[in-house]
Amino acid sequence: MNNNMGMFKVRVAEVLEETSNIKSFRLKRVDGALFDPYPAGAHIDVVGPTAVVRQYSLCSPPHDLDEYVVAVKLEPGSRGGSQALHDHVEVGHELEISAPRNLLSVAEDADRHILVGAGIGVTPMISIAYHLHRAGEEFELHYFARSAKEAAFRDLLGERSGFGERVHFHFGLQREDQPDVLDGAFADLSSASHVYTCGPQGFMDGVLERASSVIPKDNVHIEHFQAGEPVDTDSDAPFEIELDDEVYEVPVGRSIVQVLGDNGIEVDTTCREGICGTCIMGVLRGEPDHRDQCMSSSEKSANDQIAACVSRSKSPRLVLELF
Ligand code: FES
Incomplete structure (x- = not known):
């Protein structure tokens, strides 16, 4: 199996029109071997024909390691993600996917x-x-x-x-x-x-x-991972963050997590996609530009927390604290 930075090649074995705007794709390893076991509720990254990466849940039985099935909904306004998968991916095509990741683990000790x-x-x-x-x-x-x-x-x-x-x-x-x-x-x-x-x-x-x-x-x-199309980053601008009386500039194209990492301050992360909430930091002053999927609308409007792996700032400076 090809493995390029954690990505794997699969071949499309079947494409089904589940509804007028949802297609399912049955994927098999190109070498015909079985996939590794994965936990129920997991999702994978799929690199589409235009190299856009999207996350999709595995919806096949987790004990069936012969194939993965994902369902792709055509998102309105899609430019390269779901639209390209719907329009250009057919049986026999090869795609690149990541190993499954799971943010929704099943509680094994539950009564129901x-x-x-x-x-x-x-x-x-x-x-x-x-x-x-x-x-x-x-x-x-x-x-x-x-x-x-x-x-x-x-x-x-x-x-x-x-x-x-x-x-x-x-x-x-x-x-x-x-x-x-x-x-x-x-x-x-x-x-x-x-x-x-x-x-x-x-x-x-x-x-x-x-x-x-x-x-x-x-x-x-x-x-939370069922993210829509990515936010428009054309109007992104640099901003400052202040942490423990030190000020750092977050340039366009770098995240708060990356800038802090550059300066020797490690923020715990898991998904780095605004999904899991691992990187959430406190906001003491300033107004975040929330771009995550992990906080609720009320948490976002309180403006006292930020998912530091993806979110930016609407104000020139954010004063942050580590949780
Ligand atoms: S690391 Fe998962 S939301 Fe930031």
């Missing part, structure tokens, strides 16, 4: 697991469901989508998966009806139950709010 996916956010829930089903764990999967037509993997989850009545479809629900449905899903949970969710930020905020009224907040696992 409730998986809540909205739209394309159902994908990490599928691999977790496969894992839990195989392990004989108690789980339910709640799948929210605008309509049955827009719900990828509906047939798979309806019959072929074998999950049976553990799958609950919620299609075409009005936003104001979602809290009642979530309350119903969470009604019988105990303090040892865990909830996992992936979908649009507002949806996940709602799941967190309803679930944490029943179970400890720490038992709610949120998958």
